[in-house]
Structure formats: structure tokens, C-alpha cells
Amino acid sequence: MAIQRTLSIIKPDAVAKNVIGKIYSRFESNGLKVIASKMAWLSPQEAGEFYGVHKERPFFKDLVSFMISGPVMIQVLEGEDAITKNRDLMGATDPKKAEPGTIRADFAESIDANAVHGSDAEETARGEIAFFFPAMNVYAGR
Numbered sequence: 001m002a003i004q005r006t007l008s009i010i011k012p013d014a015v016a017k018n019v020i021g022k023i024y025s026r027f028e029s030n031g032l033k034v035i036a037s038k039m040a041w042l043s044p045q046e047a048g049e050f051y052g053v054h055k056e057r058p059f060f061k062d063l064v065s066f067m068i069s070g071p072v073m074i075q076v077l078e079g080e081d082a083i084t085k086n087r088d089l090m091g092a093t094d095p096k097k098a099e100p101g102t103i104r105a106d107f108a109e110s111i112d113a114n115a116v117h118g119s120d121a122e123e124t125a126r127g128e129i130a131f132f133f134p135a136m137n138v139y140a141g142r
């Protein structure tokens, strides 16, 4: 295992539920360190570009509408095996199928409003981190 970085987003449903702190606490108590963070209200262009990989999918329009429905909290997480660890903490995309104790099982309502995003591989993590954070705003090791 190696130290990795991954991009995490707390989606508008979870921000509206006032559970940013509870979700950060899951990261921190599982060895993931927040090394960059910001709150943002994405534009349709930004949300569409971020989820560009899904643009041919039937749910793309709803996904973008949901992601711009309120502010989101965006963070870079760093730690051992951070990409897989974050995905494990998140649980399955559909909260009804997510393991008990995962973020989506505990805080999400539906496959659309599913509380969190997490990068799925090293390549996507690099691209997603660069999309939101210039390198000078990632405070590793300080």
C-alpha cells in the first residue's frame, strides 16, 4: 500500500443536512487527512465538466441539476490507500445497497442524492484534484 491522494465532495444534500463535520470525522478517524478544502456552489458548466465522463448516460442531466442545487464541500484526502479507503467509507452508489455504517447508508436518501463523491482510480484522482485545486492550495506535509 502507498500514500495516495483522492478527491472527495460532500454533495448538496449532505451539506444541507449539516453533516459536514460528521463526514469529516469519518475521514479523520479512518486515517485520511484533509490536505485541501473549500466550499463552492458549482455552475452548470463546472458540474457538467467535472462529470463529463457520464455525459452520455441517461442520468447526466439530473446529476448536474442536483450538483448545482446548493453548495458543496470539496476536499483532497491523503493517506494509506486513500482512494479505496474513501470508496469503502462512502459505500455503494445506491444508498439502499450500501453497507451499514458507510457514509451513504447513514446520510444519503437515494442514488441521485447520495451524499458524497470519491475518485475511483489514481488517474481520475489526479485529474479531479487538479480540476478544483491549484497545487499551491494543497497543504501536504506542512
Ligand code: ADP
Binding pocket: 054, 059, 063, 092, 093, 111, 112, 113, 114, 116, 117, 118, 120
Ligand atoms: P459513484 O459516485 O459511486 O462513483 P458513478 O460514478 O457511477 O457512481 O456515478 C456518478 C454519480 O451519478 C453517482 O454518485 C450518482 O449520484 C449518479 N448516478 C449514478 N448512477 C445513477 C443512476 N442509475 N440513476 C441516477 N443517478 C445515478
Ligand code: MG
Binding pocket: 118, 120
Ligand atoms: Mg464515480
